[in-house]
Amino acid sequence: MFKILRNIKNIFVHIRSSLKFIFLVIVAGILITSILSYFYKLTYSVTLDGEFIGYTNNKAQMQEKINEFMEQNDSQNIAFIEIDSLPKYSLCLVKKENQTNDEEIFAKVTGLGTAYYEYYAISEGTEKKYYVATKDQAEEIITELTNKKSSNINKISYEKVFGTDLQEFSPTEAVITNLYEKPIKTYSGSGSYTIASSTTKIDLGITLIKPVSSGYTITSRYGSRSGGTHTGLDIAAPTGTTITAAADGTVTYVNYSNVSYGNCIKISHGNGIETLYAHCSELYVSVGETVTQGQAIATVGSTGNSTGSHLHLEIRVNGTTLNPQNYLY
Ligand SMILES: [Zn+2]
Numbered sequence: 001m002f003k004i005l006r007n008i009k010n011i012f013v014h015i016r017s018s019l020k021f022i023f024l025v026i027v028a029g030i031l032i033t034s035i036l037s038y039f040y041k042l043t044y045s046v047t048l049d050g051e052f053i054g055y056t057n058n059k060a061q062m063q064e065k066i067n068e069f070m071e072q073n074d075s076q077n078i079a080f081i082e083i084d085s086l087p088k089y090s091l092c093l094v095k096k097e098n099q100t101n102d103e104e105i106f107a108k109v110t111g112l113g114t115a116y117y118e119y120y121a122i123s124e125g126t127e128k129k130y131y132v133a134t135k136d137q138a139e140e141i142i143t144e145l146t147n148k149k150s151s152n153i154n155k156i157s158y159e160k161v162f163g164t165d166l167q168e169f170s171p172t173e174a175v176i177t178n179l180y181e182k183p184i185k186t187y188s189g190s191g192s193y194t195i196a197s198s199t200t201k202i203d204l205g206i207t208l209i210k211p212v213s214s215g216y217t218i219t220s221r222y223g224s225r226s227g228g229t230h231t232g233l234d235i236a237a238p239t240g241t242t243i244t245a246a247a248d249g250t251v252t253y254v255n256y257s258n259v260s261y262g263n264c265i266k267i268s269h270g271n272g273i274e275t276l277y278a279h280c281s282e283l284y285v286s287v288g289e290t291v292t293q294g295q296a297i298a299t300v301g302s303t304g305n306s307t308g309s310h311l312h313l314e315i316r317v318n319g320t321t322l323n324p325q326n327y328l329y
Pocket residue numbers: 220230232233234311312313
């Protein structure tokens with residue numbers, strides 16, 4: 001019985017000395033911590049490419065600030081900024097008098113950044129010719145050239161460009177003006193044809209009368225001229241001057257256009273004989289309508305590929321253009 005009690009007493013003594021020890025350890029701990037925290041503080045040491053660049057208390061804030069910098073895209077077509085290397089952070093104890101220098105760290109990290117720009121290149125064929133800042137501008141240029149039926153429209157394209165160089169931007173209007181090419185004079189929609197020499201005279205079997213009978217000037221004759229063969233006769237007259245049918249016939253083609261022949265009429269006179277009236281301002285007839293010789297069918301204008309008010313008159317037999325001056329004027 002006594003033996004047991006003595007053992008219990010021993011255990012208490014043991015516990016008491018253990019508690020005393022734990023207490024001492026805690027007190028010593030608090031003391032050391034107090035002394036340390038009096039002279040030292042816990043902070044992040046920051047290195048860039050292994051080189052120490054400073055201290056920061058707030059690693060998360062610093063990282064966020066750097067990320068924001070890299071993703072900035074609000075000025076001068078900057079898409080993003082690439083930084084050569086990201087800083088490394090390690091927790092450490094430093095003497096209290098050591099200052100943190102967030103500003104300096106940020107400046108050093110971002111100072112070595114490379115800006116990547118985003119803009120649009122306008123190409124003709126494979127050659128990048130102009131640069132614009134926005135996609136809207138690029139599309140406006142393409143739309144405008146398409147509307148104007150620029151003859152090079154199939155070669156014009158745009159693409160988004162990423163690069164470290166920011167090109168000088170061209171004004172939209174200037175790009176349109178510089179790229180625009182007058183539409184090629186192509187015969188639109190009323191059949192293929194061949195060209196007879198200016199002296200070829202086929203007996204038509206009908207008599208034609210002048211579609212513009214007064215107040216006109218012949219400005220370009222049938223046959224070869226600079227830039228190709230002229231397939232008709234140009235009869236200049238003031239805009240609005242009446243054009244009459246050269247002979248009885250049926251209207252086979254009426255086209256309103258801003259390119260090539262412009263507003264244009266074709267009349268079939270039978271036996272493969274046709275007359276064509278181009279660059280008109282107003283058209284008075286429609287397809288299928290029969291017309292009589294001398295009937296007003298249109299007025300003189302300068303629509304399509306034309307530089308002044310005139311009637312471009314063609315005479316064709318079975319798809320071959322003939323020199324109108326072998327029959328008229
Ligand atoms: Zn002409």
